Amino acid sequence: MTRGVKSVLVAVVLTAVVTGCALVRKATYPPDFVYLEKTQVVGAMAELNVDLWRIDDIIAGSETILPYKREEIIGILRHMETVANRLGAGPRTTNHLFIDDNIDAFKEQVLEALRFVEKEPPNYYFAGRLSGGCMACHQRR
Ligand code: HEC
Secondary structure, three states: OOHHHHHHHHHHHHHHHHHHHHHHHHHHOOOOEEOOOHHHHHHHHHHHHHHHHHHHHHHHOOOOOOHHHHHHHHHHHHHHHHHHHHOOOOOOEEOOHHHHHHHHHHHHHHHHHHHHHOOOOOOOOOHHHOHHHHHHHHOOO
């Protein structure tokens, strides 16, 4: 075999191995599967906890919410949406069935709060009640 033929063969074999691994991976996990470590869940919860606390602090602490505070609330709500997405909201599934069952309802409550805060004039009712969204998963705790 010439050198050229040999390296083509090596390339073909390598490609086959790499493709094979990719296929095995696909077969093991559906494409929309997110594997969540326990630390990722706990970390996400800690972030949500801070977000909620910050929103409550703004809403409870002011008679009138100034425009820059409104922007702050909008930013926090968008962050909560991002965290919900990290926890597999949408068409994805995770290794936590309990989270899969409840995260979409939670995200919907965040988005509803966001829609109301972005209204003219803004309405903070749902933003102030977001802890109710946590109850989807935390009722019995
Ligand atoms: C989709 C389900 C779900 C929603 C919604 C949810 N949580 Fe959790 N939360 C969990 C699960 C599951 C755990 C347990 C994590 C673990 O220890 O494995 C947890 C744990 C926690 C913890 C304890 C973390 C630790 O240190 O062990 C806090 C605090 C927390 N959640 C706050 C919140 C707050 C605040 C909200 C609402 C803004 C919320 N959670 C919404 C599922 C949820």
